[in-house]
Amino acid sequence: GHPPKVLSDLVPGYFTELPNDPYSGKPLNYDVARGLIYSVGTDVRDNGGALTHIPLSDSREPTVSIK
Numbered sequence: 851g852h853p854p855k856v857l858s859d860l861v862p863g864y865f866t867e868l869p870n871d872p873y874s875g876k877p878l879n880y881d882v883a884r885g886l887i888y889s890v891g892t893d894v895r896d897n898g899g900a901l902t903h904i905p906l907s908d909s910r911e912p913t914v915s916i917k
Contacts, residue, residue, distance in 0.1 A: 853885050 854860055857868055857880045871878050871889045879888050881899055888899035 853882055855882060856880070857887070 857878065861868060868877055870876060873892060873894050874890045879890070879896060879899065880886070881888070884899070886899045890896050
């Protein structure tokens with residue numbers, strides 16, 4: 851009924867382990883206030899999860915809202 855405080859709260863109930871960001875190799879970024887899990891993307895810069903393209907228009911950087 852509410853988002854987790856930290857992504858690690860999803861282990862082991864939803865994930866066996868947390869996936870890493872495919873671009874940075876580090877854990878995915880998470881903004882609990884916005885309900886947003888995001889990747890740094892192909893430019894490897896953390897822009898706070900701001901959309902840089904129309905969602906799902908770039909096959910290299912799919913973006914999906916979970917709210």
